[in-house]
Amino acid sequence: MFxxxxxxxxxxxxxxxxxxxxxxxxxxxxxLTNNPxxxxxxxxxxxxxxxxxxxxxxxxxTGIDIxxxxxxxxxxxxxx
Numbered sequence: 001m002f003x004x005x006x007x008x009x010x011x012x013x014x015x016x017x018x019x020x021x022x023x024x025x026x027x028x029x030x031x032l033t034n035n036p037x038x039x040x041x042x043x044x045x046x047x048x049x050x051x052x053x054x055x056x057x058x059x060x061x062t063g064i065d066i067x068x069x070x071x072x073x074x075x076x077x078x079x080x
Contacts, residue, residue, distance in 0.1 A: 002045070006069030010046055025052045032056070040064070047074030 005012065013021050029052055032039070036059055041050045044063030051074075053061055065071050 002065075002067035003069035006046070006067065006073050009070060009073070010048070013048075021048070025049050029053055029056070035059075038062070044074060045070045047071075047077055050074070051077060 002009065017024075025048060028049065032053075035057065039050075039053050039059060039061045041047070041053070041061060041063040044050055044065045045067070047063055050061045050063045053059065063071070063074060065074075
């Protein structure tokens with residue numbers, strides 16, 4: 001299912017959540033333990049959380065998802 005909407009997912013997510021997805025990600029990052037060294041982002045989708053978490057100092061992030069289309073979009077976003 002998500003492969004078919006991968007290219008539009010970010011727009012849909014931002015629109016349908018009325019932009020709250022940005023807030024939720026920032027809030028989730030604040031709840032991480034002090035200075036995590038590794039983060040496993042399960043159901044990473046287009047990697048929004050992983051990209052936000054990458055701003056933390058000295059952290060290794062691994063994102064996994066069953067949707068190859070979503071992961072491919074995430075990889076492209078990370079390259080930017």
